[in-house]
Amino acid sequence: MPAIVREGQRVVFDELGRSGGRVVVLAHNLLAGRGSFAAVAAQLATRARVVNVDLRGHGDSRGTSRAFSTADLAADLAAVLDALAVRDAIVVGTSLGAAAAVELARARPELVGALVLIAANPHAASARDRVTFAALATILRTLGPGPVLTSVLAGLHAPDAAADVRGATTAHLQAMDRRDMARAVWAWIARPALLAHLDGLRLPARVVVGAADAPALATAGRVLAERLGAELFTIAGAGHTVQAERPREVAAIVEGLLATTGP
Template identity: 85%
Template sequence: MAFDDLGRSGARVVVLAHNLLAHRGSFAAVATRLAGRARVVNVDLRGHGDSRGTPRAFSTADLAADLAAVLDGIAARDAVVVGTSLGAAAAVELARTRPEQVGALVLIAANPYEASARDRLTFGALATILRTLGPGPVLAGVLAGLHAPDAAAEVRGATTAHLRAMDRRDMARAVRAWVARPALLDGLAGLRVPARVVVGGADSPALAAAGRVLADRLGVELRTVAGAGHTVQAERPAEVAAIVEDLLVEPGP
């Protein structure tokens, strides 16, 4: 597992877990902003970025176990775990299975439902293309799913470079892990931690509606970041950092 460990030793830990086909660089500006207030652990999820070379298929439960191993390695408890989409699924699984490690959750662009039959077909086809041909034939569509149309050129460029550098097997396995994700709503039963639910204003309407369902289930206000696409942390790092800083002043569970 590759990760950056930044900020104040001895301070509360913030874990950053990116979305499908992204990498820890998408959270770099958020991490920099938070480093004066917290110890920030910015992770490349399995199969992404420098955590490349997966030996086998993996699941969101595996991703949660990876996050748990990182927290064990730095002897951290009561962390603020920030996850976007696939990272949010791993964050909820971590909170469910290792509650002592999670003191608060920030769920960004999270989908609380299992994949639909249509999604399984669509993402199954995507996984096959990525495994056999790489991202080239679907690059425009993947970028459209990850970023708002007017996202900064440097943000889109960093994502494009990362996608082109990813191992084809890693990409396919990551997509299949997303398709096989469990419903988040089931994992939230019994959780008693401060939480925030965040969506991008330029993300899909379906995810905005899903975010409202998730926020209602948690009993929190839905935060909409105007103009942001799916990878909110890369496009609006100041807003994401401010939401996390809010939680740093709240006590844990």
Template identity: 30%
Template sequence: MAWSEHVVVRDGVRLACRDWGGPGQPLVLLHGLAGHAGEWDVLAQRLSSRYRVVAVDQRGHGASERHPRDVSRAAYVADVIAVVDQLTLRRPVLVGQSLGGHTALLTAAAHPGLVRALVLVEAGPGGPNPDGPADISGWLDSWPAPFPSREAAAAFLGGGPVGAGWAAGLEEREGGWWPRFDRDVMVRSLAENARRSFWREWGQVACPTLVVLAQSSFIPAQEAEEMLRQRPATMAMSIPGTGHDLHLEQPEVLHTTLADFLEGLA
């Protein structure tokens, strides 16, 4: 099944969505910082045989608005609500990786009646992380853009399926292949995470929740343990041999994990 593009506009900000169609329970897929909706393509295609799947280019990313003024956590959450409303996605399951998972968490906390279930892939409520903006800034500044080819970009960005997934988000224009995001927008998007944690919001999540972590996880063990202590009904698992971008490394394993979780919601 191929996807079709829908454009949702909220407060003048254009949000591009890959709608994979499909019957049944709606799923909204949210990528991480500096990512793009296409990262979910393999997983989305598999899931769309049974579910209505929509992957979103979040504000500042991919085919969506490149330079939004507001990159607050509240703005990202309001975008999800707009997508759900304008595409008539009744009580969706929110699936998010990294910062996309954080957005999904905050959406579920603020709008408990809207969300059927929550899946966090390498995401949690911990913080503050004052080094986050500088770390991301340094990493993005290290990219030798423009890349001469997608293949060169994939090699630089880690090789294998992870490098290919990141490189797929680039666009070809003058001089080579460039990121489809603005570095300063990415850095500003982490401002609130740098200042505070979101444990209060985690405690407000009322829907069934699955947490999927990598073997080499960005989420500290203490944070994962505290998540389960505060909400013991949360389901959690770790996928062996994976890193932070496990949705790119092991989409088949993640699909099986999600399918089992979704079956349990029926």
């Protein structure tokens, strides 16, 4: 499988679809993996060149040797695009991946031609969230996902998410390294406020929220859409990992951008 190595960290991705056309980069959410975007990638591959990335510490990009940040994730995405000689990509990010996408657009604007931000939280972690997620990181590091599997799945998926979707997420979590999971959670805890990074961004964007996700993220979606001058899409029945639960709807939103932002 294709991969780059940046600062000793291997970052794995899938590349599929049409060569020579517009490039779409897919970046998943915390404790998910590129498999969550597999159906979206397959649908988009008929119209674009798709790069579906396992973020550092997730999936096949396992084996972190140190703590990392959303800035590291953005730099990893930049290294992938540089290796592929890609510019002006449509970058689609969910939650943690959305934070990385915004940081990428700010640090390397020539790489990003449009953004799709899914289940994105524009705020830094609150004191309460820091305590909650720090406890989660400790459990994951010492005991693995078993003791918190039910609550993690509840955070990642809608209550009525399909059994195969929940099963795939469960298998993915059980395969992750404990240290990687803990470091990924800490990257989320330490994320910067997205709103501070939106100033100066002038590019086509879409904002997507799941109607069955945490209610605060619906408000967050409206804030982001207003700040970016972007259209807001609310997908009925979808939880936090929207791309896995409603891949056709997510792909259709990206296809809309492909149709309106050039070849």
